[in-house]
Amino acid sequence: MLSASLGYPRIGANREWKKALEKYWAGGITESELHAELREIRLGNLKVQQSYGIDVIPVGDFTYYDHILDTAVMFGLVPQRFGWDGVNVDLPLYFAMARGNKGAAACEMTKWFNTNYHYIVPELKGLTPKLTRNRLVDAYREGNQELGIKGRPVLVGLYTFLKLSKGYTPEELPGWIDALLPLYGQVLRELAEEGAAWVQIDEPILSTTLEADDLVHIARIYAELGRLAPGIRILVQTYFEAVDHYAEVVKLPVDGIGLDFVHDGGGRNLQALEAHGFPADKVLGAGIIDGRGIWRVDLHERFDLLGRLRQVVSDERLIVQPSNSLLHVPVSAEREAALDPALRGALAFANEKLEELALLVRGAKHGIESITEECVASVWNREELGRIRGGAASGAAGVSALGPEQFARPSAFAERLAKQQQRWQLPLLPTTTIGSFPQTPEVRSARFKWRKGEWSAERYEQFIQAEIQSWIEIQTKLGLDVFVHGEFERTDMVEFFGEKLAGFAFTAGGWVQSYGSRCVKPPIIYGDVAFTAQMTVQETVYAQSLTGKPVKGMLTGPITILNWSFVRDDLSREEVAYQIALAIRKEVEALEAAGIGMIQVDEPAIREGLPLKRENWPVYLNWAVRAFRLATSTVQDVTQIHTHMCYSEFGEIMEAIHALDADVISIETSRSHGELISSFEERTYDKGIGLGVYDIHSPRVPTVDEMSGMIDRALRVLAPEQFWINPDCGLKTRKAEETIAALRNMIEATVQARAKYGAAAVKQ
Ligand SMILES: CN1c2c(nc(N)[nH]c2=O)NC[C@@H]1CNc1ccc(C(=O)N[C@@H](CCC(=O)N[C@@H](CCC(=O)N[C@@H](CCC(=O)O)C(=O)O)C(=O)O)C(=O)O)cc1
Ligand SMILES: N[C@@H](CCS)C(=O)O
Ligand SMILES: [Zn+2]
Numbered sequence: 001m002l003s004a005s006l007g008y009p010r011i012g013a014n015r016e017w018k019k020a021l022e023k024y025w026a027g028g029i030t031e032s033e034l035h036a037e038l039r040e041i042r043l044g045n046l047k048v049q050q051s052y053g054i055d056v057i058p059v060g061d062f063t064y065y066d067h068i069l070d071t072a073v074m075f076g077l078v079p080q081r082f083g084w085d086g087v088n089v090d091l092p093l094y095f096a097m098a099r100g101n102k103g104a105a106a107c108e109m110t111k112w113f114n115t116n117y118h119y120i121v122p123e124l125k126g127l128t129p130k131l132t133r134n135r136l137v138d139a140y141r142e143g144n145q146e147l148g149i150k151g152r153p154v155l156v157g158l159y160t161f162l163k164l165s166k167g168y169t170p171e172e173l174p175g176w177i178d179a180l181l182p183l184y185g186q187v188l189r190e191l192a193e194e195g196a197a198w199v200q201i202d203e204p205i206l207s208t209t210l211e212a213d214d215l216v217h218i219a220r221i222y223a224e225l226g227r228l229a230p231g232i233r234i235l236v237q238t239y240f241e242a243v244d245h246y247a248e249v250v251k252l253p254v255d256g257i258g259l260d261f262v263h264d265g266g267g268r269n270l271q272a273l274e275a276h277g278f279p280a281d282k283v284l285g286a287g288i289i290d291g292r293g294i295w296r297v298d299l300h301e302r303f304d305l306l307g308r309l310r311q312v313v314s315d316e317r318l319i320v321q322p323s324n325s326l327l328h329v330p331v332s333a334e335r336e337a338a339l340d341p342a343l344r345g346a347l348a349f350a351n352e353k354l355e356e357l358a359l360l361v362r363g364a365k366h367g368i369e370s371i372t373e374e375c376v377a378s379v380w381n382r383e384e385l386g387r388i389r390g391g392a393a394s395g396a397a398g399v400s401a402l403g404p405e406q407f408a409r410p411s412a413f414a415e416r417l418a419k420q421q422q423r424w425q426l427p428l429l430p431t432t433t434i435g436s437f438p439q440t441p442e443v444r445s446a447r448f449k450w451r452k453g454e455w456s457a458e459r460y461e462q463f464i465q466a467e468i469q470s471w472i473e474i475q476t477k478l479g480l481d482v483f484v485h486g487e488f489e490r491t492d493m494v495e496f497f498g499e500k501l502a503g504f505a506f507t508a509g510g511w512v513q514s515y516g517s518r519c520v521k522p523p524i525i526y527g528d529v530a531f532t533a534q535m536t537v538q539e540t541v542y543a544q545s546l547t548g549k550p551v552k553g554m555l556t557g558p559i560t561i562l563n564w565s566f567v568r569d570d571l572s573r574e575e576v577a578y579q580i581a582l583a584i585r586k587e588v589e590a591l592e593a594a595g596i597g598m599i600q601v602d603e604p605a606i607r608e609g610l611p612l613k614r615e616n617w618p619v620y621l622n623w624a625v626r627a628f629r630l631a632t633s634t635v636q637d638v639t640q641i642h643t644h645m646c647y648s649e650f651g652e653i654m655e656a657i658h659a660l661d662a663d664v665i666s667i668e669t670s671r672s673h674g675e676l677i678s679s680f681e682e683r684t685y686d687k688g689i690g691l692g693v694y695d696i697h698s699p700r701v702p703t704v705d706e707m708s709g710m711i712d713r714a715l716r717v718l719a720p721e722q723f724w725i726n727p728d729c730g731l732k733t734r735k736a737e738e739t740i741a742a743l744r745n746m747i748e749a750t751v752q753a754r755a756k757y758g759a760a761a762v763k764q
Contacts, residue, residue: 006237007058017038074131105695106700109121152196152199153199155199157202158180184225234256238259251279258287262292293567326350329353434600437732439487439488447491480747497535525565536553552642558578588631621656628660649676665689667691669710670702685718689718
């Protein structure tokens with residue numbers, strides 16, 4: 001029996017990766033310095049995995065931005081607008097695809113399955129693939145030569161890659177498979193020549209709901225790859241859910257299959273394995289340690305699971321591994337000494353997970369007695385955690401006592417709208433932003449000084465007030481219609497609320513990559529969530545005191561707080577969502593009582609939480625919508641509830657979006673080049689809506705014409721009376737100059753649109 005890792009966090013124990021990239025982008029280090037810094041992190045990652053005694057160590061999972069972008073670039077899939085010479089994809093071009101440059105908009109970015117990791121969407125239209133550089137050979141060679149580690153290269157599977165790409169029709173899919181097969185074959189052959197014995201090919205698409213054709217294509221791909229590259233053994237890796245077609249998947253003509261035994265719909269992979277057996281000529285990669293959660297396992301319980309797997313698969317064909325790449329968890333819990341020891345003891349980040357794997361393999365090889373001490377400790381850890389959780393006031397039980405009126409606004413939308421229009425007298429096509437303004441180094445450093453005790457709370461508060469004041473002035477000068485206070489006091493839109501609500505803990509260094517160099521520090525929900533004190537009223541009321549324009553209160557919704565936190569595993573997610581909803585509702589009510597008449601409750605993660613299997617969608621969407629409504633329904637008709645969503649494909653959940661019953665919604669649209677707009681073609685969406693008119697994740701300032709184009713496209717399917725003009729998302733990642741320049745252009749595009757659509761609106 002061996003242990004394996006499927007991928008390791010790139011960011012470094014202290015986010016060295018992020019810091020190096022950002023220094024390079026800011027011109028602070030040269031390209032060769034960047035290469036040297038990232039090389040050190042990359043090799044360091046391999047060494048750590050080796051030091052935990054992991055037998056099979058992944059190579060090629062490291063990246064300079066995103067592994068899907070790497071795959072596209074490896075196959076020369078560079079969209080024409082970047083003017084590629086067709087020879088070598090250099091670093092500026094690579095980063096331009098991710099972040100945009102002066103001449104070309106960035107590629108789209110979207111959620112990686114149901115995680116908060118975002119990948120760059122490959123664009124295939126009009127392109128012919130070719131192998132540029134075999135980056136897996138480079139990675140394998142480096143590990144081998146520098147550290148003597150004969151790693152297992154990781155590659156995203158051809159079918160998953162194509163399914164996540166855009167720019168081709170369903171009829172063109174077989175042609176794309178044919179075009180990529182020889183290239184995948186060449187990559188694998190070259191790896192074999194370099195000495196790699198195995199390759200891990202990730203096909204998480206196998207864990208989603210598949211159509212009949214999908215399996216036919218997948219079987220053809222792997223039959224063909226086996227023929228093209230007979231010298232290397234292939235492990236097809238699935239994760240994030242059970243595979244629906246177990247018998248077909250394990251029959252694929254490959255040498256190993258990786259299955260997730262943690263996130264498998266309540267044991268479906270295990271049931272299938274026990275019912276159908278496992279082919280005797282294949283290796284099973286058994287994902288038995290949670291690669292997405294952060295709780296230490298009960299080693300006894302995992303050992304029992306391993307025992308059941310060993311009944312079906314012999315030890316020499318069994319590899320014990322995390323359920324998925326450890327990319328989704330922080331690096332090490334070692335830094336978390338400030339936490340309550342009971343909580344600290346129950347945490348397993350990437351390194352602790354590797355330790356758990358090594359222990360399980362040791363137990364299997366030498367008998368469970370060889371890990372008795374660790375088994376006892378693991379049980380004790382979980383008991384201690386239960387002790388500090390306190391008595392569970394179950395959210396669902398609490399919710400069942402709430403009447404239906406708690407989940408619905410007192411009046412229908414049309415009635416509310418009339419009262420809100422009366423109150424606000426907004427112009428046609430009102431302009432607003434999504435909430436955050438630049439979190440400059442000064443803002444972050446002020447917070448850092450306050451946290452370290454160098455600044456008093458009073459000084460920090462004054463600093464935040466000065467930022468708010470300055471941005472109220474900027475919004476006034478720009479001529480926006482609905483203002484925001486700017487969220488300067490927040491580290492992150494989820495972590496901030498986690499720090500203020502009961503039931504949450506937050507870490508010192510629990511960072512996880514979200515997209516590119518941007519990281520998040522998800523708070524940990526370990527106990528019952530409850531409101532303790534007002535969280536946002538002071539800053540919002542202060543901002544409102546400086547202007548006659550409405551200032552939107554700005555909160556994060558229950559589903560987003562849930563999805564972007566690490567969540568306790570002893571209560572259902574639904575119950576935890578209701579607990580959060582009731583806490584957020586208290587803040588909504590406090591804002592309203594303080595005179596704030598527009599309140600935005602952001603739910604950008606609602607789509608991301610959607611189960612991978614379609615049959616599980618209705619149940620999730622039902623409780624997600626109920627949680628949002630529970631948080632927002634007790635306000636008066638004249639109080640306008642806004643919500644916001646970004647970086648997901650929303651077309652499929654329009655009905656649920658409608659059911660949220662928010663008065664106004666803003667949705668990211670421009671980074672996906674306006675694709676969402678077609679979802680409104682049926683013209684059934686009747687509430688206020690702002691489809692983002694520019695991409696905020698790119699440092700590039702969009703032109704007035706580009707934004708006018710977005711407005712025109714949207715107004716082909718939406719009425720001007722319901723349309724709002726706003727950027728795609730919050731502006732915290734942008735510099736002040738970029739933000740002001742882009743908003744100035746947005747206002748200019750609005751002025752032009754009002755002139756163009758105003759007359760038509762009057763006529764209607
Ligand atoms: C809107 N999005 C969000 C997602 N998920 C979230 N949890 N939050 C989001 O806003 N998912 C979808 C999208 C896109 N994703 C992201 C994710 C992350 C960012 C982002 O800007 N991240 C920041 C980190 C923010 C933060 O918490 N900062 C802290 C700590 C700052 C820090 O590094 N301090 C230094 C010292 C500073 C000094 O001056 O000395 C240190 O600790 O070493 C803070 O503000 O206090 C990032 O930079 O990665 C955006 C979108
Ligand atoms: N209000 C948040 C939403 C981000 S999804 C912001 O503006 O940053
Ligand atoms: Zn957003």
